Every structure is written in structure tokens, then in C-alpha cells.
Amino acid sequence: MIMKVPFADLKAQYISIKSEIDLAIEDILINTSFVGGAKVKAFEAEFASYIGTEHCISCANGTDAIEIALQAMGIGKGDEVIVPAMSWFATSEAVTTVGAKPIFADVLMDEWTIDPADIRDKITKNTKAIIPVHFYGRAARMVEIMAIATEFALKVVEDSAQAHGAAFGNQNIGTFGDAATFSFYPGKNLGAYGDAGAIVTNNDDLAHTCRLITNHGMIAKHDHRLEGRNSRMDTLQASVLSVKLKHLEGWTEQRIKHAQYYNEQLSSLSLRIPLIQEEHKHVFHVYVIQVRDRMKVKTELANRGVATQVHYPQALPALIPYQSKFDVSDFPVAKSLAAEGLSLPIFPEMTKDQIDFIVGQLKEVLDS
Ligand SMILES: *Cc1c(COP(=O)(O)O)cnc(C)c1O
Numbered sequence: 001m002i003m004k005v006p007f008a009d010l011k012a013q014y015i016s017i018k019s020e021i022d023l024a025i026e027d028i029l030i031n032t033s034f035v036g037g038a039k040v041k042a043f044e045a046e047f048a049s050y051i052g053t054e055h056c057i058s059c060a061n062g063t064d065a066i067e068i069a070l071q072a073m074g075i076g077k078g079d080e081v082i083v084p085a086m087s088w089f090a091t092s093e094a095v096t097t098v099g100a101k102p103i104f105a106d107v108l109m110d111e112w113t114i115d116p117a118d119i120r121d122k123i124t125k126n127t128k129a130i131i132p133v134h135f136y137g138r139a140a141r142m143v144e145i146m147a148i149a150t151e152f153a154l155k156v157v158e159d160s161a162q163a164h165g166a167a168f169g170n171q172n173i174g175t176f177g178d179a180a181t182f183s184f185y186p187g188k189n190l191g192a193y194g195d196a197g198a199i200v201t202n203n204d205d206l207a208h209t210c211r212l213i214t215n216h217g218m219i220a221k222h223d224h225r226l227e228g229r230n231s232r233m234d235t236l237q238a239s240v241l242s243v244k245l246k247h248l249e250g251w252t253e254q255r256i257k258h259a260q261y262y263n264e265q266l267s268s269l270s271l272r273i274p275l276i277q278e279e280h281k282h283v284f285h286v287y288v289i290q291v292r293d294r295m296k297v298k299t300e301l302a303n304r305g306v307a308t309q310v311h312y313p314q315a316l317p318a319l320i321p322y323q324s325k326f327d328v329s330d331f332p333v334a335k336s337l338a339a340e341g342l343s344l345p346i347f348p349e350m351t352k353d354q355i356d357f358i359v360g361q362l363k364e365v366l367d368s
Pocket of ligand 1: 091161
């Protein structure tokens with residue numbers, strides 16, 4: 001059997017909810033309210049309730065969300081913020097944008113989230129915050145991280161861009177730290193049809209400051225209380241997200257089912273499969289295996305119709321903006337993941353036949 005399996009299929013998802021989405025978009029066009037307004041308020045309330053926080057402040061994207069949370073906490077020049085050595089670039093970039101310094105800590109083998117022991121090692125008198133990333137859809141070790149934060153009076157911003165609906169134990173991610181940030185970039189587990197993001201928190205003052213920052217520090221028209229920025233969510237995106245949020249748990253269940261099936265099928269091969277721990281809800285934003293000769297496997301799978309990606313080919317300290325200040329060999333686990341990680345297709349709408357095909361092709365590639 002010959003197939004072509006895409007890495008993700010946003011069109012299949014759109015088709016599955018087309019009537020609801022089209023209606024929501026038409027409503028926006030007819031009402032000509034394009035930025036903010038009741039639909040944005042409604043999505044904020046729905047998302048806060050989904051995560052289980054008092055507040056949700058929408059903004060323009062997930063990178064802004066991190067910057068706004070840090071700025072609202074008063075983090076800036078002279079401050080250090082500890083971030084994982086393996087994440088998407090925005091995590092560390094946001095720290096620099098607010099004027100602070102990102103300090104990397106290695107990630108844990110097999111869990112791929114920030115190593116609490118290395119956080120401890122990296123704390124100095126200038127450390128102000130930790131940004132754990134719920135990487136690939138798996139919760140970071142939030143209980144240990146919060147204990148360290150309490151001990152050293154550090155703020156915690158959970159970068160939850162890859163983990164909508166994940167949990168650590170029986171507590172949702174996004175409810176542990178002082179604030180958590182989300183991206184609704186189209187490819188994320190909850191994706192808009194353009195850029196969008198949000199900050200969630202239980203802290204009233206922090207929520208208020210974040211809200212001001214997202215809209216030029218304005219408390220009312222012409223009344224600017226501080227210098228913020230323009231980082232608002234489009235009404236169209238909020239409407240799309242409200243429709244999609246209703247489907248998210250169902251989609252997440254499918255992702256988890258696909259990941260479990262992959263794991264069963266791949267467990268006897270000479271590669272590392274993702275660790276699935278019953279007690280934590282991993283929402284599988286991506287399904288990452290670790291294989292030797294990663295690029296060869298990737299190319300051969302592509303020749304056989306299977307699209308894969310790499311998340312990510314470099315650990316953050318190896319990237320140009322950090323090369324002169326850090327040595328990537330100090331982060332051996334992040335470095336090994338960057339060298340050997342390969343993301344296989346995973347999306348809610350994929351079929352068992354597609355996974356069987358991918359597994360079959362992968363077996364042949366590894367045997368050849
Ligand atoms: C996608 C992502 C971001 C940035 O979100 P944008 O909406 O693209 O700005 C931040 N952190 C992580 C871990 C991400 O995956």
C-alpha cells in the first residue's frame with residue numbers, strides 16, 4: 001500500500017467543523033467589529049474556565065504573552081530568567097526583549113522538560129524568574145519547580161504554547177505558576193486562523209497590569225497609565241478559537257490515542273519512544289522519537305511519502321545570539337535531543353491506516 005502522509009492536516013480539521021466556523025466568521029463580517037469586543041471577552045472567559053484560572057488576558061501571539069507577563073512582573077534590566085536549553089526560540093527571545101538575561105538549564109532525558117536540579121545550579125542573586133516549558137505537550141515537573149521558586153522567591157511563568165489542556169498529576173498546567181502563557185498559532189493544539197495568544201493567572205493585580213500592557217496602558221480612552229504596546233486579539237480569531245475550544249478535548253483524546261498506538265507499534269525498534277506516564281496528561285503537540293542517523297531516516301521517510309519535522313535541530317545555547325555566551329556541550333541532554341529527535345506526523349484526524357503505513361515505512365528504513 002502506497003500513501004502520502006502529511007505532517008499535519010489543518011484542512012481536514014477545518015472541513016470537520018466548516019459549518020460552525022463559516023457561521024462564526026460571517027457573523028464577524030456582518031457586525032464589523034474586528035478588534036476586541038464581546039467575542040474576545042467571551043473567549044477569554046471560556047479559556048480561563050477551561051484552564052481553571054480566574055483571569056485570561058488575550059493578546060496578539062504567544063511571544064507577546066511571555067514578554068507581557070515578564071514586564072508585568074517588573075522583570076527587566078539586570079535580571080536573570082532561567083529557561084530550558086531546549087525550547088522554541090521565543091522562550092529565551094522574550095526574556096531578552098524585556099531587557100533581562102536568559103540563563104539556560106538542561107532538560108531531563110526522556111521527559112524533555114527543564115531539569116529542576118539544573119535550575120538550582122543556575123540560581124544567582126540576580127535570578128528573578130523561571131520559565132518552565134511544557135515541551136511537546138508534556139507538563140514540566142511543576143511540583144519541584146514551584147518548591148524551588150518558593151524557596152528562592154522567584155516568579156514562575158509557564159510557557160504553555162505547546163500544551164493546551166495538559167496536566168501534571170491531576171492539576172492543569174497553567175495553574176501552577178504566577179502566570180502561564182499560551183500561543184494559538186495555527187499549528188498549535190488550539191490554533192487560530194492567524195496569530196493569537198493569551199496570558200492566564202489567578203493574581204488580580206498581575207492580570208490588571210497585563211491587561212493594561214496589551215492595550216497601550218489604557219484604562220479608558222485617552223487615559224494611559226503606563227507604557228505598554230498594541231498586542232490585541234482580533235475578534236475573528238477569538239470567534240474561531242471559541243468554536244475550536246469546544247472540540248479541543250475530543251481532539252486531544254485522539255492525539256493521546258495515536259501516541260499510545262505509535263508507542264505499542266514502535267516499542268521493539270532500535271529507537272527511543274516518548275515516555276507516557278499514566279499520572280500526567282501529555283497532550284502530544286508533537287510525537288518525537290530519538291533515532292541515530294536522524295537526517296538519513298528523515299530523508300528516506302520523505303522519499304516514501306512520510307512528512308516529518310525536527311523540533312528543534314539546535315539546542316537554544318547553540319544558536320547564533322547565544323553562541324558567544326554559552327557552550328552547548330554544557331547541556332548534553334538538550335544537545336542529544338537536537339541531534340537525534342524526529343517528529344512523526346500526529347494530528348487528531350489521522351487514521352490508524354496512516355499510522356500503520358508510517359510504522360511500516362520506518363521499520364523498513366531502519367532495517368535497510
Ligand atoms: C509557538 C511557541 C511560542 C511562541 O508563540 P507564537 O504565538 O508563535 O508567538 C513560544 N513558546 C513555545 C514553546 C512555542 O512552541
